[in-house]
Amino acid sequence: DTEVTQTPKHLVMGMTNKKSLKCEQHMGHRAMYWYKQKAKKPPELMFVYSYEKLSINESVPSRFSPECPNSSLLNLHLHALQPEDSALYLCASSQGLAGASSYNEQFFGPGTRLTVL
Amino acid sequence: SQQGEEDPQALSIQEGENATMNCSYKTSINNLQWYRQNSGRGLVHLILIRSNEREKHSGRLRVTLDTSKKSSSLLITASRAADTASYFCATPVIGSGATNKLIFGTGTLLAVQP
Numbered sequence: 001d002t003e004v005t006q007t008p009k010h011l012v013m014g015m016t017n018k019k020s021l022k023c024e025q026h027m028g029h030r031a032m033y034w035y036k037q038k039a040k041k042p043p044e045l046m047f048v049y050s051y052e053k054l055s056i057n058e059s060v061p062s063r064f065s066p067e068c069p070n071s072s073l074l075n076l077h078l079h080a081l082q083p084e085d086s087a088l089y090l091c092a093s094s095q096g097l098a099g100a101s102s103y104n105e106q107f108f109g110p111g112t113r114l115t116v117l
Numbered sequence: 118s119q120q121g122e123e124d125p126q127a128l129s130i131q132e133g134e135n136a137t138m139n140c141s142y143k144t145s146i147n148n149l150q151w152y153r154q155n156s157g158r159g160l161v162h163l164i165l166i167r168s169n170e171r172e173k174h175s176g177r178l179r180v181t182l183d184t185s186k187k188s189s190s191l192l193i194t195a196s197r198a199a200d201t202a203s204y205f206c207a208t209p210v211i212g213s214g215a216t217n218k219l220i221f222g223t224g225t226l227l228a229v230q231p
Contacts, residue, residue, distance in 0.1 A: 040224075040226075042205055042223060090160070108160040
């Protein structure tokens with residue numbers, strides 16, 4: 001299985017709502033990522049988990065809260081978002097091996113299109 | 118910003134023609150990767166070229182790398198309508214270790230007219 005799945009595909013939420021995005025992979029990858037992508041822009045890294053521990057937080061506002069319950073799952077909890085947070089949220093994974101082989105490709109999910117009203 | 122630059126920003130060609138897009142980056146690299154993104158979808162890894170390689174082929178794709186100029190090009194030969202997508206180059210941040218932090222270029226939007 002070489003697929004990264006994301007749910008839901010689309011999400012519309014109000015600024016007072018709490019919602020969660022989910023990501024799953026069964027490739028045995030040990031590094032998982034959350035990206036945010038605005039229209040016509042490249043993906044911007046938000047968080048990286050390595051071996052289920054948060055290793056990179058790119059100064060993301062606390063209204064975004066990541067969670068890695070196990071090596072296959074990655075969640076992004078959303079609370080009190082702003083309209084400018086509307087974007088495509090992409091999850092990715094990579095082997096996460098140390099050394100030179102660590103700089104290998106990432107596998108992306110199809111994304112969740114988030115609209116904040 | 119460490120972000121790479123790509124040109125052209127947009128490219129429109131006819132089916133059967135070749136498409137070339139260029140990427141420039143700013144830091145030393147271990148490898149350079151190219152990804153494709155269909156409209157509103159996830160990214161798909163196309164090809165990876167290591168810093169000690171100058172050229173690499175995969176099917177209709179040809180990638181070159183010039184580390185002295187910090188630049189790379191992606192050539193798609195005999196393009197098809199299905200190649201219509203955005204193409205991004207990406208470079209891992211050396212020292213980011215197993216977490217493989219990628220810096221993406223600005224992207225080229227390719228439209229292949231049938």
